[in-house]
Amino acid sequence: MQSLPIHDYLPHASRLVYGCMSLGGNWQANGLQNEHIHTARQMIDVCLENGINMFDHADIYSHGLAEAAFGGALKQQSQLRDSMIIQSKCGIRFANGADQKVKRFDFSKDWILNSVDNSLSRLNTDYLDVLFLHRPDPLMQPDEVAEAFSQLKRSGKVKYFAVSNMNAYQIDLLQSACAMPIIANQIEMSMAQLDWLNEGVCANQNSMANIGFNAGTIEHSRLNKIQMQSWGSLAQGLFSGGDKTNSSSIAVQQTAALIAELAAEYQTSVEAIILGFLWRHPMKMQTVVGSLNESRIKACAQVENIELSAEHWYHLFELARGEELP
Numbered sequence: 001m002q003s004l005p006i007h008d009y010l011p012h013a014s015r016l017v018y019g020c021m022s023l024g025g026n027w028q029a030n031g032l033q034n035e036h037i038h039t040a041r042q043m044i045d046v047c048l049e050n051g052i053n054m055f056d057h058a059d060i061y062s063h064g065l066a067e068a069a070f071g072g073a074l075k076q077q078s079q080l081r082d083s084m085i086i087q088s089k090c091g092i093r094f095a096n097g098a099d100q101k102v103k104r105f106d107f108s109k110d111w112i113l114n115s116v117d118n119s120l121s122r123l124n125t126d127y128l129d130v131l132f133l134h135r136p137d138p139l140m141q142p143d144e145v146a147e148a149f150s151q152l153k154r155s156g157k158v159k160y161f162a163v164s165n166m167n168a169y170q171i172d173l174l175q176s177a178c179a180m181p182i183i184a185n186q187i188e189m190s191m192a193q194l195d196w197l198n199e200g201v202c203a204n205q206n207s208m209a210n211i212g213f214n215a216g217t218i219e220h221s222r223l224n225k226i227q228m229q230s231w232g233s234l235a236q237g238l239f240s241g242g243d244k245t246n247s248s249s250i251a252v253q254q255t256a257a258l259i260a261e262l263a264a265e266y267q268t269s270v271e272a273i274i275l276g277f278l279w280r281h282p283m284k285m286q287t288v289v290g291s292l293n294e295s296r297i298k299a300c301a302q303v304e305n306i307e308l309s310a311e312h313w314y315h316l317f318e319l320a321r322g323e324e325l326p
């Protein structure tokens, strides 16, 4: 197994991470059903059978039902807890039609501590391996977050701490107040969302003026051994037979065609080529994949067996970005 930055803390973490956002029905689901627990159990089994031992949650997924479904499955097989690495996130608050009128982010100590307690109770576990702050709160007080982290660490409720959707300076600011290391940063990175790469190769290119990724975040993570994790890694199936309603561009068609060609050449699945594109980057990212389809998870796991050549990687990059490199 290739050593990832996160292995300094969690030596057995798999490089593929199962994204649990679709568990528990959906965002409109009305209460936890047995079928949700059954599905969670099936997905846990297929992941563990295919070498995926890390599970990505958030307190908000399906408004708590994703964690509850997973926790229901874990209750039936509590011996599995030791072979899993569970991460969850907090810090996003939805409007609730009552005392809270707008969606907001909240990194206050009380909110963080309460969120973790609720996640632990839903997940049927005593501890989270990693707690992520979900989206940067502009009102963040680093000292207050540090206090919450220290309390969670002391109580044994959380082993490690991480962030999501943050840039390098936001991480440095938070880290300056925290005794414990920020070990990971989860950001959208895929063949459809290429800002993480375009940012580094597009100096003075006006056509790329709208890049939504903060300069130097990748390099900062490599310098500081912060594990990058990609969300949206499969681009929701855009290049592998999924819904193209929102994008029927020539670039998508050409990229999908090359992915299919390479899958045949490398004798692997299209998902393995799509994830292999992410894995080929030397930052050694972990990739979060969120499928409820068992055969898709097995297809993803095939990425372990391939390594794209630099020529193929650049060909995919050029087609996916829709124009030649500068």
Ligand SMILES: NC(=O)c1ccc[n+]([C@@H]2O[C@H](COP(=O)([O-])OP(=O)(O)OC[C@H]3O[C@@H](n4cnc5c(N)ncnc54)[C@H](OP(=O)(O)O)[C@@H]3O)[C@@H](O)[C@H]2O)c1
Residues within 6 Å of the ligand: 018, 019, 020, 021, 022, 056, 057, 134, 164, 165, 186, 187, 230, 231, 232, 233, 234, 235, 236, 237, 238, 240, 241, 242, 243, 288, 289, 290, 291, 292, 293, 296
């Ligand atoms: N930190 C953050 O802010 C953040 C934000 C969003 C998500 N996440 C995490 O990242 C995980 C993955 O995110 P994601 O679900 O947005 O991205 P994804 O893994 O790229 O896409 C998964 C979705 O795409 C569908 N899909 C994939 N290939 C398909 C195909 N060939 N045909 C049809 N459908 C296909 C899957 O459906 P099937 O179930 O049918 O396979 C599933 O609904 C989430 O579960 C969550 O854990 C984190």
